[in-house]
Amino acid sequence: MGATDEFYEVFPNSISDTAVSRYTTESFDLYDSYVNEKGWNGDGVIFALGTNGLLYNSLDTLREKIGPERPFFVITARAPYTSWEQSNNAEIYEFVKSTDYTYLIDWYKESEGHSEYFVEDETHLTSEGAQAYINCIKKAVLEVFKK
Incomplete structure (x- = not known):
C-alpha cells in the first residue's frame, strides 16, 4: 500500500488493488472479480503478497487462474520479524524457477542492507523505499x- 502512488506513476494503465493485512488466499476471489465482473484482460499479473502470512501454496492456484502463458510476476517478501519470511521466499524462488512464464521480482535481495527503505518495523516503506520498490x-x- 505504501507504494501505490509510485506504482501508478510507473504503470499508469494498470490496476493496483491493495488492502491492509491481506492474505494470499484472498487473492483468488479478487482476481476472479477483476476478470469475470470487470472484464479485465491485462498483459500480466504482479503478485505482491506474502508479508502478512504463509503463502499456503497459493502460487499454483493463481498461476492456473492467470493462465499458462500470461506473465506472472512474483515479489519476494521482506518481513524480518515474522516466522514465514524465509519459507515464503523459498517457496517463491522454487515456484518461479520451475514454472513457465513466471518471473521473479526479488525485493528481498534488492532491499537487503537498505535500512533507509523501511520504517522501524523493517517491513513498511519510507518514501525512499517506495521508490526503490517500484x-x-x-x-x-x-x-x-523487452524480450
Whole structure:
C-alpha cells in the first residue's frame, strides 16, 4: 500500500488493488472479480503478497487462474520479524524457477542492507523505499517485456 502512488506513476494503465493485512488466499476471489465482473484482460499479473502470512501454496492456484502463458510476476517478501519470511521466499524462488512464464521480482535481495527503505518495523516503506520498490518492479517487468 505504501507504494501505490509510485506504482501508478510507473504503470499508469494498470490496476493496483491493495488492502491492509491481506492474505494470499484472498487473492483468488479478487482476481476472479477483476476478470469475470470487470472484464479485465491485462498483459500480466504482479503478485505482491506474502508479508502478512504463509503463502499456503497459493502460487499454483493463481498461476492456473492467470493462465499458462500470461506473465506472472512474483515479489519476494521482506518481513524480518515474522516466522514465514524465509519459507515464503523459498517457496517463491522454487515456484518461479520451475514454472513457465513466471518471473521473479526479488525485493528481498534488492532491499537487503537498505535500512533507509523501511520504517522501524523493517517491513513498511519510507518514501525512499517506495521508490526503490517500484524501481525493482519496473526493472523486472521491463526485462521480460523487452524480450
